[in-house]
Amino acid sequence: MDSLTQIALGSAVCVAVMGRRTAVWKSALVGAVAGTLPDLDALIDHGDAISNMVLHRAESHALFFLTLAAPVFAWLVARGRDFMRWWLALWLVLVTHPLLDTMTVYGTQLLQPFSSYPFGVGSVFIIDPAYTLPLIIGVAAAWRCRDLARGLRWNMVGLALSTAYLGWSVLAQQHVEQRARASLSEQGVSAQRVLVTPAPLQTLLWRVVALPEDPADPKFHEAYVSVLDGQSPVQWEAHARGSDLLIEHAASAPVARLTAFSHGFVKGAIAPDGQLRITDLRMGQEPHYVFSFDLGLPDAVGRAPATQVSARP
Incomplete structure (x- = not known):
């Protein structure tokens, strides 16, 4: 956080x-x-x-x-x-x-x-006011309240509310994942893994990424699902995954490290300057991601330090 x-x-x-x-x-x-x-x-x-x-x-x-x-x-x-x-x-x-x-x-x-x-777990965004504000208010009340016992109770209420919010986030995440998996099954999309993370600053709208079951499949699927959608159908978009590049360079240290760290949620591509680029699909949205790295020319991957082409805000 x-x-x-x-x-x-x-x-x-x-x-x-x-x-x-x-x-x-x-x-x-x-x-x-x-x-x-x-x-x-x-x-x-x-x-x-x-x-x-x-x-x-x-x-x-x-x-x-x-x-x-x-x-x-x-x-x-x-x-x-x-x-x-x-x-x-x-x-x-x-x-x-x-x-x-x-x-x-x-x-x-x-x-x-x-x-x-x-x-x-991925059930809360890195910044979420609904989690943070109860903590700040509780501590401020404990600090400023003339009645110490009352102030300490406010602090405990802040902790309880923030903890309850984390519980809600897990339940909402599970609900969205169930809807997403059902939708993928209905549309005949075979997914090996499904990632469900909240859009920024809240836990009502969720981004879903589905990796194909076949590692050689060139596409992954992305959708947004709200807990308020009711029975509205999930609208999926397919995007290039660069599976051929990931398979070819799977044994190279930088590709292997990022693939393991992201639990396989990566994509490969050739950057405009000809370098192999690997991207963590978990943070951001297509085509804008927080963590993308240039690894050098495809025939020289691992010989030079990886450089980040996007910055963590």
Whole structure:
């Protein structure tokens, strides 16, 4: 999720756990800082654009390493007072960061160093005011309310509402996926995998991408489905996937890494300058995507660092 959301979540969790044991401003500030720490890995340059993408949300988002870090941060903050409570608060702040990130489609490697599998539910967009605003309002109420007990209750209400919204997003995603799969079956389209992600900033309109069952099939299908559509038929559009290029270069390191990270939701093409271009289909829409990479000329893929031709906003 975006930095503001992670700051708000960290503050809300820390305020909820610390309660009356410390000043609300202090628990909110400590929670905001700790809630931001895992994303500092974005400042690390791993040598090329694809490595920077697939190694973001890796060790710094691993539940194992964050659990080890929690008592260290608690010792720095507690200064001998309420150490166990600070330990619990900071552990929850640290681990809820990657758990929330897992609700987006990007890919979060929760189980490092034991597994590099990128988990991604994909039921919320990276920025969603309906999730973030209850957290901000709850923390602000706890901070400013003269009645501390009432303020802390507001903070808990904010956490409850934001968590309930995540639950709603999963239910809406499952509903849309069922409709999409039924529509594909009715139209005789055989899909190996179906990706359902929300359009920006909400959870009513969803983008659906269907990969063909045959890896050599040159097309993938894309549609938009709203939870308000009722029984309206799903309108699918077929787009070129560049399956011949993906098969030809499947063994090259950059293609293999991005294919594994995106769970196969990639397409290949030849860029105007003749370079092989590989694109992550999960974020964006045809033909505009957040993550596209030029890998060099087709007969020299992997010899030079991949370069990103689109920027993460």
